[in-house]
Amino acid sequence: MNGTWMIYGANGYTGELIARTAVEQGLKPILGGRNKEKIHALARELGLESRLFSLNESANVQEGLAGVDLVLHCAGPFSQTSAPMIEACIKAGVHYLDITGEIGVFEHAHAPAQSNRAQEAGVVICSGVGFDVVPTDCIALKLKELLPNATHLSLGFDSDSGISPGTFKTMLQGLSSGSAERKNGIITEFPLGTKHRFIDFGKGSRSAMAIPWGDVSTAFYTTGIPNINTWIPMPTYKIVGARSMKWLKPILAKPMLQKALRTWVDKSITGPDEEARKNSPAYIWGEATTATGEKRTVRIQTANVYSLTVYGALAITTRLLETDLPGGSYTPATLFGSELIEQLPGSGTFQIE
Template sequence: MTTWLLYGATGYTGKLIAQEAVERGMRPLLAGRSKEKVQPLAEELGLAFRIFELNSQTAEHLEDIDLVLHCAGPFEKTSKPMIHACLKAGVHYLDITGEISVFEYTHSLHEEALQKNIILCSGVGFDVIPTDCTALKLKQALPDAVELALGFDSDSGISPGTMKTMVEGLGGGNTVRKEGQLTDAAIGKHQRLIDFGRGKKSAMAIPWGDVATAYYTTGIPNISAWIPTPKAAIYAARLLNAASPLLSSEKVKQPLLKWVEQGVEGPNQEQRARSAAYIWGQAANADGVIKTCRINTANVYDLTVYGALEVTQRLLTGDYPSGSWTPAALFGPDLLESLPGSGRFEIDSFYPGNAN
């Protein structure tokens, strides 16, 4: 019997995943640091639970586990001890991060994962399944692409965990992939008009995880990530660049993190149900050929639940190559279309001298 562990089960997204898992007949072992939080949820769902910290002894708690789905952020702080515990225990590792540094670190452990005969796959939620699958779909449509832009538009609310990650990243600026290398850029420097699927909108480049993952999925050397942003907000973001050292200080972050703990709640089921996500991607080659791809999906949090559980189920029941992988590289672009609430990929083409 395969056994999988959901760590960070009492967070906003972790709880949604645990509830949906039970509805599907899955029996995760719930885990976290606080017995006061984990035990009531486990009892409510009729599941077993385990309490432990993330440290050098974490592997001891994974000896009877086949797979870990890690949902306790901020992942830049929590992923390393869990990844290394999984490597030590010979356990598959999944997480729902969107943090570039985590994707880069997970990728760096490919050879170790091969030696241990396990799979490491970061980003099995909205960060980054939709955009990662879109990236591979565009690569297949335009194999010689040299530029790739990815983005999404959604009216979704925000969870406490996501807000904490945003606070931790204050003052960090933007990141793009340029000629194969991650390159820092001022936030607000890159802007354009994009039709994500419901009309053209002003958009700004952001440090989204795809500047890491899409490169490993497609090999395309120049990658940027985008979200709709009003022009006034883009201008304000540029002004904030000067305040970067202040925003990065713990004196600013700690009060904000406390506010998140006390006052931020994620969207409820009704709010999620009426907030679809619109995924967009565009690839171009050196000859000026442009392929644009769009697809609609479920709300960002619902998709994270669906994506995380789908990948978990596939790894527990299927046979896949070991190593460190992105979701699309492991399962192909059709992974996204298979998830509840997802539409079908639609690709438009532009050829120089021909508007068709």
């Protein structure tokens, strides 16, 4: 592999998993972040270079990125950290990847203000190189290939994978908002729990609820399909309970409560261990339809969501450093094709109906 790359936020749950697996694969990333004690300790253990810098001062970030060809950004909350890192990468001529699943971050990454400047600088910007949204993005592109005139796209997943501290914090932040879908090309919000259906994700038909998953943003840039919604399995009683969240939104949005909840997460949530990750695969599903009612369905089984994030992030990192691509904003599937997901460890092959 050619090029020097950095994992920024390597002290987090997923960042550390990626760093350890990278070393197992013979890779030598630089470990970057803000937590001096944790970053230095992990770097010493793995025999890697480390750099400490925050994203608050542009000059510090530019210094931290000196000599780096690519940043794999793993430091959340991405709604706060992604924009300054993208800006620094464009200025420094450094490729940018991250593992977010947040719609707002994807929209920022694909906005002309970023995409056009990245193209001019020869910088690749690709948000969502982990479970959010590699498998669903690949299914989206596969469905577009199978049904080029599709007008509606539904995507979803089923997994009992446990949860990391960073993901839990993002979920808590999202409790103060609703759900979202794309209608006629425009992202539209609606109350959580108000849209439901039955879906066979790969283990039989189950009740499911529409959620604001990242593909509401990214699948549009991958496929051009104007109507997109995203789903997870959810028992009916929980869907009913989710509807009541709209009454709690003003309370859940209060900064003091959000801060208290994040503190609780830091003390209480550790993320799934290796055994849990090995025994909890994910089941990914997608469905495309045309204006005349023609329909195609695609499913695939993959590794655990956190393991897949590690595999996906490292695969895209190494391929990007070995490939000369034009600058601009990409999704995982527009970078390396719908077959990318089938090539990752733990993945099966597409099952097409």
